Amino acid sequence: xxxxxxxxxxxxxxxxxxxxxxxxxxxxxxxxxxxxxAILFITLGIYYFTPFIxxxxxxxxxxxxxxxxxxxxxxxxxxxxxxxxEVYYLAGLLIIxxxxxxxxxxxxxRLWCGYLCPQTVWTDLFFRVESMIxxxxxKRITLDKQPWNAEKILKKGTKxxxxxxxxxxxxxAWVLYFADAPTLVYDLATGQAAxxxxxxxxxxTFTTYSLAGHMxxxxxxxxxxxxxxxxxxxxxxxxNVTYRYDRGEPRGHLKESKKRIxxxxxxxxxxxxxxxxxxxxxxxxxxxxxxLDCIQCGLCIDACDSIMTKVGKPTGLIAYDTDDNIERRERxxxxxxxxxxxxxxxxxxxxxxxxxxxxxxxLNRSMTDLSVVHDRNPLYxxxxxxxxxxxxxxxxLNKHNNEQSFTLSVEDMPKGATLEVVGIHKNAADVxxxxxxxxxxxxxTTRSVRALVFSPAGVEMPSSLPMxxxxxxxxxxxxxxxxxxxxxxxx
Amino acid sequence: xxxxxxxxxxxxGVETTGHEWDGLKELNHPLPKWWLYMFYGTIVWSVIYWILxxxxxxxxxxTKGLLNxxxxxxxxxxxxxxxxxRAETGKMxxxxxxxxxxxxxxxxxxxxxxxxxxxxxxxxPCHGTGATGFEGYxxxxxxxxxxxxxxxxxxTTISYGVRAEHDETRYAxxxxxxxxxxxxxxxxxxxxxxxxSVAGLPTQEGVDLEAGKVIYEENCxxxxxxxxKGDLETGSPNLTAPTYLYGKSVEDIIAQVNAPRxxxxxxxxxxxxxxxxxxxxxxxxxxxGGQ
Numbered sequence: 001x002x003x004x005x006x007x008x009x010x011x012x013x014x015x016x017x018x019x020x021x022x023x024x025x026x027x028x029x030x031x032x033x034x035x036x037x038a039i040l041f042i043t044l045g046i047y048y049f050t051p052f053i054x055x056x057x058x059x060x061x062x063x064x065x066x067x068x069x070x071x072x073x074x075x076x077x078x079x080x081x082x083x084x085x086e087v088y089y090l091a092g093l094l095i096i097x098x099x100x101x102x103x104x105x106x107x108x109x110r111l112w113c114g115y116l117c118p119q120t121v122w123t124d125l126f127f128r129v130e131s132m133i134x135x136x137x138x139k140r141i142t143l144d145k146q147p148w149n150a151e152k153i154l155k156k157g158t159k160x161x162x163x164x165x166x167x168x169x170x171x172x173a174w175v176l177y178f179a180d181a182p183t184l185v186y187d188l189a190t191g192q193a194a195x196x197x198x199x200x201x202x203x204x205t206f207t208t209y210s211l212a213g214h215m216x217x218x219x220x221x222x223x224x225x226x227x228x229x230x231x232x233x234x235x236x237x238x239x240n241v242t243y244r245y246d247r248g249e250p251r252g253h254l255k256e257s258k259k260r261i262x263x264x265x266x267x268x269x270x271x272x273x274x275x276x277x278x279x280x281x282x283x284x285x286x287x288x289x290x291x292l293d294c295i296q297c298g299l300c301i302d303a304c305d306s307i308m309t310k311v312g313k314p315t316g317l318i319a320y321d322t323d324d325n326i327e328r329r330e331r332x333x334x335x336x337x338x339x340x341x342x343x344x345x346x347x348x349x350x351x352x353x354x355x356x357x358x359x360x361x362x363l364n365r366s367m368t369d370l371s372v373v374h375d376r377n378p379l380y381x382x383x384x385x386x387x388x389x390x391x392x393x394x395x396x397l398n399k400h401n402n403e404q405s406f407t408l409s410v411e412d413m414p415k416g417a418t419l420e421v422v423g424i425h426k427n428a429a430d431v432x433x434x435x436x437x438x439x440x441x442x443x444x445t446t447r448s449v450r451a452l453v454f455s456p457a458g459v460e461m462p463s464s465l466p467m468x469x470x471x472x473x474x475x476x477x478x479x480x481x482x483x484x485x486x487x488x489x490x491x
Numbered sequence: 492x493x494x495x496x497x498x499x500x501x502x503x504g505v506e507t508t509g510h511e512w513d514g515l516k517e518l519n520h521p522l523p524k525w526w527l528y529m530f531y532g533t534i535v536w537s538v539i540y541w542i543l544x545x546x547x548x549x550x551x552x553x554t555k556g557l558l559n560x561x562x563x564x565x566x567x568x569x570x571x572x573x574x575x576x577r578a579e580t581g582k583m584x585x586x587x588x589x590x591x592x593x594x595x596x597x598x599x600x601x602x603x604x605x606x607x608x609x610x611x612x613x614x615x616p617c618h619g620t621g622a623t624g625f626e627g628y629x630x631x632x633x634x635x636x637x638x639x640x641x642x643x644x645x646x647t648t649i650s651y652g653v654r655a656e657h658d659e660t661r662y663a664x665x666x667x668x669x670x671x672x673x674x675x676x677x678x679x680x681x682x683x684x685x686x687x688s689v690a691g692l693p694t695q696e697g698v699d700l701e702a703g704k705v706i707y708e709e710n711c712x713x714x715x716x717x718x719x720k721g722d723l724e725t726g727s728p729n730l731t732a733p734t735y736l737y738g739k740s741v742e743d744i745i746a747q748v749n750a751p752r753x754x755x756x757x758x759x760x761x762x763x764x765x766x767x768x769x770x771x772x773x774x775x776x777x778x779x780g781g782q
Binding site for chain 1: 525734
């Protein structure tokens with residue numbers, strides 16, 4: 001670990017613990033800063049405004065595009081509707097997310113950490129608010145050192161107030177994903193919302209304010225598990241924010257290195273101006289090489305490039321580069337960029353495979369379904385005429401937005417077998433077979449019924465006869481066949 | 492730690508902790524102070540918790556805590572809330588006829604769920620968890636009933652029981668033909684073999700079945716009927732079905748004719764209430780044998 005923590009007094013017992021040194025990142029301008037701003041606006045825009053997007057699903061269902069409806073046990077994502085038993089879609093998304101993280105890492109290091117992670121995005125926003133109120137690096141250091149006076153109180157007060165407002169809005173946006181957003185906003189404003197909504201807003205206000213405002217890089221260095229895993233997953237071909245020491249060393253101030261050149265001594269391009277260090281939001285000196293604290297946000301590249309331009313040297317002393325290339329250049333070979341490597345291919349293949357499976361499952365998602373559980377106790381019941389009866393618990397699913405009627409039948413039973421469903425009367429007019437009957441399921445719900453199957457009297461039954469239940473949607477013709485068994489004592 | 496002498500590792504330039512294992516030294520990367528303060532915070536939190544919440548076991552009981560919190564009280568409260576919620580559907584159940592319950596999917600699902608639980612708690616000890624009964628305890632799954640298997644009859648039987656201590660209980664007793672010397676031993680063997688032959692059981696050798704038939708018509712047919720299919724009105728079992736309550740062999744029939752055993756089913760109406768009894772009737776009816 002580098003400079004986050006400096007032992008205060010090494011002679012004391014407290015050398016095991018040390019105060020975190022506050023990082024005062026300098027504002028920079030450049031390519032990566034622009035990219036970071038763009039990503040910040042896009043991601044926060046998505047987060048804060050998505051709950052207000054409407055999506056018409058008909059009169060019975062909520063019209064919020066993205067909604068996790070715990071009360072009715074449904075998840076909505078634009079055209080998708082997820083039932084609790086389909087939560088494997090979420091598992092699939094999480095697998096894709098983690099492999100995408102590995103892929104990003106294999107291609108260009110900590111892209112997630114540097115640009116996309118909520119901790120980075122919110123911290124970036126909080127830094128911006130801080131420098132707007134208190135000024136850039138030097139002014140902030142001075143302000144912190146000066147004694148408390150009206151100016152300091154005003155600036156600090158304004159900053160913390162703005163931070164809390166952002167944090168509060170963040171918490172407020174969170175709860176909107178779990179209820180109808182416009183209604184909830186009105187309820188929150190008028191004090192009628194559920195108590196849990198206020199509690200969650202409170203929790204997220206606190207975490208946003210403390211993590212993005214106060215903990216900042218400490219979250220990445222001491223709390224987050226990803227840097228540890230990331231370090232184990234990287235290789236020498238992965239692009240990383242790299243100080244090209246082959247070009248920079250030996251470093252020295254501008255005058256010093258000019259003198260060395262005049263003396264015929266080797267001199268690197270690094271003028272030791274420390275701008276890369278000042279610009280770093282986690283307080284890392286990139287010239288010490290790859291390190292756990294470096295989130296690879298690229299701001300040191302912007303800082304160094306602007307200095308290089310000023311002193312008339314080529315940019316890119318700090319740049320996205322690979323360990324392998326530095327070694328190659330030191331050996332006098334040309335740089336090679338290998339984006340297509342076994343690991344990037346494998347990661348891409350895994351993502352494509354899982355995305356393909358999920359897409360297939362979604363496109364072939366049944367709108368109706370049936371599950372069958374055979375009675376365990378008793379397996380069969382002998383009737384007074386010597387025939388046998390088996391009981392089954394059936395659950396019928398109707399994901400349609402309207403009541404749906406079905407034909408339920410039993411297949412592969414001997415001639416003379418009959419089917420009954422408790423609570424459903426067979427109507428002689430529309431029943432053509434003894435093993436078939438019709439029933440309906442309300443819109444967007446399930447119905448559980450108890451089915452009884454009777455073997456014909458006087459027919460010898462094997463101990464286990466494979467048979468099946470067939471559910472046909474009378475409107476769409478969608479058919480579900482579930483295999484089960486008919487049990488009897490047998491021989 | 493106070494005596495720890497400062498030592499700098501040559502390779503990394505980092506101070507060591509002074510700890511050494513087999514020549515390996517530990518570099519000192521101090522944890523941030525906030526980490527330590529969080530640890531202190533958890534200690535403070537635990538003390539506050541001890542004061543506010545039930546925590547320390549004592550010889551008699553435990554420390555109650557200032558908030559007087561009790562999981563048992565919370566559970567009771569939740570139970571009352573759930574009971575109040577159920578009471579609404581329960582009321583609909585109470586008002587509906589048994590047939591209406593059977594024909595209304597929402598009421599049927601509720602009654603079956605409630606009936607299943609009530610059955611497990613109250614009926615399963617005798618009738619079995621699968622309601623298939625045991626010797627002497629009727630099987631409720633099949634379609635062979637002693638007092639009848641339609642919804643109203645089931646409800647009556649569950650409410651008032653059989654041979655129970657209730658004014659409206661069902662009552663029937665078969666005479667003890669052997670013990671009370673109503674029939675000779677030989678006659679009992681003959682009638683039992685005749686009944687066995689009707690039920691399709693292997694009969695004993697050399698027994699006069701015709702004589703048995705005559706004895707049956709004179710002594711048994713009044714209750715069990717000419718065709719031996721029993722009578723639901725009087726609670727006389729069907730003797731032709733493969734569902735004998737006290738064993739299915741001629742020997743068992745002889746024992747039963749000689750000195751019948753009579754089981755008792757308690758009356759449940761006062762103990763469970765009308766709603767639960769209705770649910771039980773619907774549940775038992777739904778098992779498959781309902782008529």
